Amino acid sequence: MKLFLHVWRQKDRTDPGRMETYNAEDISPDMSFLEMLDEVNEKLIQEGNEPIAFDHDCREGICGTCSLVINGMAHGPERGTTVCQLHMRKFQDGERIVIEPWRAKAFPVIRDLIVDRSSLDRIIQAGGFVSVNTGGAHDGNALPVPKPNAETAMDAAACIGCGACAAACKNASAMLFVAAKVSHLAHLPQGQPERSQRVKKMVEQHDQEGFGHCSNQYECEAACPKEISVKFITQLNRDYLRACVSAKD
Amino acid sequence: MNLDSKTPTGPLDSKWTRYKSECKLVNPANKRKYHVLVVGTGLAGAAAAATLAELGYSVAAFCYQDSPRRAHSIAAQGGINAAKNYQNDGDSVWRLFYDTIKGGDYRAREANVHRLAEVSTAIIDQCVAQGVPFAREYGGLLDNRSFGGAQVSRTFYCRGQTGQQLLLGAYQALSRQISYGNVKMHPRTEMLDLVVSGGRARGIVTRDLETGKIESHTGDAVLLCTGGYANAYYLSTNAAGCNVTATYRAYKKGAAFANPCYTQIHPTCIPVAGDHQSKLTLMSESLRNDGRIWVPRKTGDTRRPAQIPDSERDYYLERKYPSYGNLAPRDIASRAAKEVCDEGRGVGSGGRGVYLDFADAIRRLGQPKVAEKYGNLFQMYERITGEDGYQQPMRIYPALHYTMGGLWVDYNLMSNIQGLFVLGEANFSDHGANRLGASALMQGLADGYFIIPYTLANYFASTKQERLPADHAEFQRAEKDVGERVKKMLTVKGKKTAVELHRELGQTMWDNCGMARTKDSIQRTIKRVEELREEFWNNVNVTGTDANLNVALERAGRVADFMEFGELLARDALAREESCGGHFREEYQYPDGEAKRDDEHFAHVAAWEYQGPDKPPARLVEPLHWEFVKPTVRSYK
Numbered sequence: 033m034k035l036f037l038h039v040w041r042q043k044d045r046t047d048p049g050r051m052e053t054y055n056a057e058d059i060s061p062d063m064s065f066l067e068m069l070d071e072v073n074e075k076l077i078q079e080g081n082e083p084i085a086f087d088h089d090c091r092e093g094i095c096g097t098c099s100l101v102i103n104g105m106a107h108g109p110e111r112g113t114t115v116c117q118l119h120m121r122k123f124q125d126g127e128r129i130v131i132e133p134w135r136a137k138a139f140p141v142i143r144d145l146i147v148d149r150s151s152l153d154r155i156i157q158a159g160g161f162v163s164v165n166t167g168g169a170h171d172g173n174a175l176p177v178p179k180p181n182a183e184t185a186m187d188a189a190a191c192i193g194c195g196a197c198a199a200a201c202k203n204a205s206a207m208l209f210v211a212a213k214v215s216h217l218a219h220l221p222q223g224q225p226e227r228s229q230r231v232k233k234m235v236e237q238h239d240q241e242g243f244g245h246c247s248n249q250y251e252c253e254a255a256c257p258k259e260i261s262v263k264f265i266t267q268l269n270r271d272y273l274r275a276c277v278s279a280k281d
Numbered sequence: 282m283n284l285d286s287k288t289p290t291g292p293l294d295s296k297w298t299r300y301k302s303e304c305k306l307v308n309p310a311n312k313r314k315y316h317v318l319v320v321g322t323g324l325a326g327a328a329a330a331a332t333l334a335e336l337g338y339s340v341a342a343f344c345y346q347d348s349p350r351r352a353h354s355i356a357a358q359g360g361i362n363a364a365k366n367y368q369n370d371g372d373s374v375w376r377l378f379y380d381t382i383k384g385g386d387y388r389a390r391e392a393n394v395h396r397l398a399e400v401s402t403a404i405i406d407q408c409v410a411q412g413v414p415f416a417r418e419y420g421g422l423l424d425n426r427s428f429g430g431a432q433v434s435r436t437f438y439c440r441g442q443t444g445q446q447l448l449l450g451a452y453q454a455l456s457r458q459i460s461y462g463n464v465k466m467h468p469r470t471e472m473l474d475l476v477v478s479g480g481r482a483r484g485i486v487t488r489d490l491e492t493g494k495i496e497s498h499t500g501d502a503v504l505l506c507t508g509g510y511a512n513a514y515y516l517s518t519n520a521a522g523c524n525v526t527a528t529y530r531a532y533k534k535g536a537a538f539a540n541p542c543y544t545q546i547h548p549t550c551i552p553v554a555g556d557h558q559s560k561l562t563l564m565s566e567s568l569r570n571d572g573r574i575w576v577p578r579k580t581g582d583t584r585r586p587a588q589i590p591d592s593e594r595d596y597y598l599e600r601k602y603p604s605y606g607n608l609a610p611r612d613i614a615s616r617a618a619k620e621v622c623d624e625g626r627g628v629g630s631g632g633r634g635v636y637l638d639f640a641d642a643i644r645r646l647g648q649p650k651v652a653e654k655y656g657n658l659f660q661m662y663e664r665i666t667g668e669d670g671y672q673q674p675m676r677i678y679p680a681l682h683y684t685m686g687g688l689w690v691d692y693n694l695m696s697n698i699q700g701l702f703v704l705g706e707a708n709f710s711d712h713g714a715n716r717l718g719a720s721a722l723m724q725g726l727a728d729g730y731f732i733i734p735y736t737l738a739n740y741f742a743s744t745k746q747e748r749l750p751a752d753h754a755e756f757q758r759a760e761k762d763v764g765e766r767v768k769k770m771l772t773v774k775g776k777k778t779a780v781e782l783h784r785e786l787g788q789t790m791w792d793n794c795g796m797a798r799t800k801d802s803i804q805r806t807i808k809r810v811e812e813l814r815e816e817f818w819n820n821v822n823v824t825g826t827d828a829n830l831n832v833a834l835e836r837a838g839r840v841a842d843f844m845e846f847g848e849l850l851a852r853d854a855l856a857r858e859e860s861c862g863g864h865f866r867e868e869y870q871y872p873d874g875e876a877k878r879d880d881e882h883f884a885h886v887a888a889w890e891y892q893g894p895d896k897p898p899a900r901l902v903e904p905l906h907w908e909f910v911k912p913t914v915r916s917y918k
C-alpha cells in the first residue's frame with residue numbers, strides 16, 4: 033500500500049505547529065497503524081530528520097498511551113479500537129490520512145502528536161479512590177457483591193484513561209472519563225462511604241482543568257476504544273445532583 | 282562480595298512472622314525525615330510508593346510514561362494467584378509455596394517463596410477493599426480460574442484485564458497520597474544512573490523526557506521497581522518502553538545481577554506476521570483452561586483445520602502430559618510447540634504456529650459463555666489477525682514474555698548495595714528458573730504492599746541516616762557521565778537507526794539464546810552482540826537534540842544498554858551447564874527431551890558482578906539450601 037500522510041508537527045509547547053506531508057510506501061495491510069508510523073519514522077531518521085513523536089507503549093490496547101486523531105476521529109475509524117490496535121487493512125491503497133494530536137485545552141501539545149494528559153491524573157487525585165490504607169482489610173469474601181453489580185462496576189472500570197472522550201467531544205468534555213471512575217466505585221459497596229464527596233470533587237477538578245461541559249452529544253461513546261457507555265454519565269449526573277442537594281455534605 | 286541471603290532461621294512457616302515481630306521500627310514522628318525514591322510505578326512500585334507514603338515516609342516516584350497508571354503491569358490479562366482455598370479444592374499456603382518452588386524448577390529460595398505464598402491472601406483482601414472489581418460468582422463471592430502448573434483453582438481475575446484493575450487499584454492509592462502531598466510524582470522521567478557512595482545507594486540521576494533536563498535526586502533509600510528485560514529480544518509481549526536501563530545501570534554501579542539467563546517464553550502468543558512487527562501480543566494463558574492445543578499428525582498437512590478429523594490431530598500436550606494436559610507449565614508448553622514446529626507440523630504462514638481450538642468448549646458451554654470468559658481476547662485476536670477465533674481455531678506460537686532473572690536481593694529485598702532495594706519483576710527473587718502464570722502480579726504486590734514496609738523500616742532503624750546533598754561530587758559526576766553518554770549518541774551520526782540495531786540484537790538473542798540454547802549457539806550470541814555493540818557506537822544514527830522530547834534518543838539509550846546486557850545474559854546461559862525451567866540447554870536433556878537439571882553442580886543462584894569495562898564480570902554463587910522440600914525431577918506427566 034501507499035499512503036499520503038498529513039501530520040501535525042510541533043517542536044514544543046510554545047511552537048505554533050503546522051501540518052506536514054509524508055509519503056508512506058510499501059505498507060503491508062497487516063501492519064498496525066503505529067507500525068506504519070514506525071516505518072515512516074525509520075525513513076525520516078535515515079534521511080537525517082527527526083521522527084514524528086507519538087505516544088505509545090503497550091501496543092495492545094490497554095495502557096491508554098496511544099492517542100492520535102485520524103481523519104478527524106479519535107483513535108481512527110474502527111469502533112472500539114485504540115490506534116495501536118488499528119490495522120492498515122482498514123485503509124485503502126492511495127488514501128490520504130490526516131493525523132493530529134488530541135485537541136483540548138486541558139491537553140496541551142508537548143511535541144508533535146504527544147499531549148500532556150496530567151489533567152486526567154489530577155481528576156483521579158481529587159477523589160477517584162477508596163480511602164483505605166494497606167493492611168487490615170477484611171477477608172475478601174466477607175462482603176459479597178451481587179454479580180450484576182460487579183459486572184457493571186467492571187464495565188465502567190474498563191476505562192483506559194486515554195482521553196479520547198475529551199478529544200472527540202466538541203466541548204472537550206472528559207465527563208465519560210469521570211463517569212467511568214465514579215460509576216465503577218459507586219457500584220461496589222467499598223465505594224459507598226465516599227460516594228457523594230467523590231463525585232463532587234472529581235467534577236469540580238474536571239471543570240478546573242479546563243474541560244468543557246457535557247451537552248449529551250455522545251461523541252465520547254462513539255470514540256471510546258473500550259466502548260464505555262454514556263449511561264454512566266447519566267449515573268454520574270444523578271450522583272452529582274444527589275450529592276449537591278444532600279444537606280450532610 | 283558475599284551473597285548472604287539473610288534468611289531468618291527457624292521453621293519455614295514462622296520465619297516471616299518472626300521477622301515481622303523482631304524487625305526494628307521507625308518512630309512515626311521520624312518517618313517524614315526519610316526520603317524514599319521509588320523508580321517505577323507498576324504494581325510493585327505503585328504499591329510500595331502508596332504504602333510507604335501512608336506510613337509517613339516522604340516519597341518521590343518516577344516513571345517513563347506520562348502517567349503512573351500506564352506501567353506495563355496494566356497489560357497483564359489472566360489473573361493473580363492467592364492461597365485462599367475459597368474453592369475448597371485442597372489449596373493451602375504450603376501448596377502454593379510448593380507449586381511455585383516446583384514450577385521454578387527448584388531454583389528459588391525456599392524462605393522467600395513461602396513468604397510470598399503467605400502474604401498472597403492479604404493481597405486479595407487489600408485489593409477488594411480498594412474496590413478492584415474481581416469476577417464474582419452468582420452468590421456474590423469471588424470467582425477463581427485455573428492456571429498452568431497448578432491442580433487447584435486459585436487464580437482471581439477481572440475478566441481479561443486483571444493487571445489493569447490491580448494497577449488501577451494501586452494507582453488510585455498512589456493518587457490519594459499524591460493529593461495529600463506525601464508523594465511527589467515525576468512522570469515522563471527516566472532514571473539513567475544510580476549514585477553510590479561509601480557502599481550505599483544515595484540517589485539517582487534522571488532525564489526529564491520532555492525537556493531533556495538531567496537532574497539528581499537524593500534519598501535515604503532507592504527502590505528499583507522497573508520491571509523486566511524481555512525487550513532484549515526485540516520482539517516480546519512487553520510494552521515498547523520496557524527496558525533494562527535502571528537495573529543495568531545499578532549493576533554497573535556494583536549491584537549483582539542474578540540469573541539473567543532465566544527468561545520465560547510464553548506459549549500462547551499471536552505468531553509473527555512479518556518484518557514490520559514491533560511487538561508480539563499475548564493471548565492469556567487462561568485460554569488454556571478451555572482451549573485445546575493441537576497440530577496435524579502428518580507433516581506438511583495444509584488442509585484447513587476443520588477438514589482435519591480428530592483422529593488426524595495431535596493434541597500433543599494432552600498426549601505427553603496427561604495429568605496437566607493443556608495446563609502444563611509455560612516452559613514445557615513452549616518447548617513442546619517448538620518441537621512440533623521443528624518437526625514440520627506447524628501451521629500458518631512460515632509453519633511457526635499451533636492451533637488453540639475452542640470448538641469443544643463452545644459445544645460444551647455455548648459461545649456466549651465462552652465469550653463472557655474470554656470475549657476481549659477473541660476480539661483482540663480478530664483485530665490483529667483478521668480471523669474469527671470462534672469459527673476457526675486460533676493460531677499461537679511462543680514468545681518472550683517475562684524475565685525471572687534480575688538484580689540479586691536478600692530476604693529484605695535489598696541488593697548487595699546498602700539502601701538499594703529491588704521489587705517486582707526487576708529482582709530475581711521468587712520464581713526460580715520459571716514463573717507460574719498469575720504469580721508475577723502476586724509477587725509485585727506482595728513486595729510493594731506487604732514486604733518492603735517492614736524490611737525498609739528495619740534498614741532505616743538499623744543504619745545511621747546520612748543523606749548526601751544533591752550537589753555532592755558523586756551526583757555531579759554521575760550527571761556528567763549521563764550527559765556525555767547522551768551527547769555521544771547524538772554525535773555518532775551513522776547509518777543505522779537504533780531500531781534496526783535493536784532488531785538485529787533481538788534476532789540473534791532469539792535464534793541463539795532463546796527457547797533452546799547450546800554452548801555453540803551461545804558463544805555465537807556473545808560474539809554477535811559484541812559486534813553489534815561496536816557497530817552501535819560507530820554507526821548509530823540518532824537525530825534531533827538532547828534538549829527536548831526526542832523519541833529517537835530515548836530508544837537509542839535503551840538499546841545501548843540492551844547491547845551490553847545481552848552479553849551478560851548469554852554469559853550466564855553459557856555458564857549454567859544444565860537445563861532448568863526456562864533455560865534449556867540442548868546438551869542437557871533426557872532421551873525423551875525433558876530438561877535435565879544438575880542439582881549437584883548448579884543448585885545455586887548465579888549473580889554477576891561488574892568488573893569494569895575491560896574485564897569480564899565475575900560469577901558469584903549463592904547456594905540454595907533445601908530444608909523443607911526435596912528437589913525432584915519436575916514431572917507434569
Ligand SMILES: Cc1cc2nc3c(=O)[nH]c(=O)nc-3n(C[C@H](O)[C@H](O)[C@H](O)COP(=O)(O)OP(=O)(O)OC[C@H]3O[C@@H](n4cnc5c(N)ncnc54)[C@H](O)[C@@H]3O)c2cc1C
Nearest residue numbers: 321322323324325345354359360472508705706719721722
Ligand atoms: C502481556 C502480559 C500479560 C501478563 N499477564 C500476567 C498475568 O495474567 N498474571 C501475572 O501474574 N503476571 C502477568 N504478566 C507479568 C506481569 O504483568 C509483570 O511481571 C508485572 O506486572 C511487572 O510489574 P512490575 O511492577 O515489576 O513492573 P512494570 O509494571 O513493568 O513497571 C515498571 C515501571 O518502571 C518504570 N521504569 C522502567 N524503567 C525505568 C527507568 N529507566 N526510569 C524510570 N522509570 C522506569 C516504568 O515506567 C514502570 O512504571 C504479564 C505480562 C505481560 C507482558
Ligand code: FES
Nearest residue numbers: 089091096098116
Ligand atoms: S499503546 Fe497502549 S493502548 Fe495503545
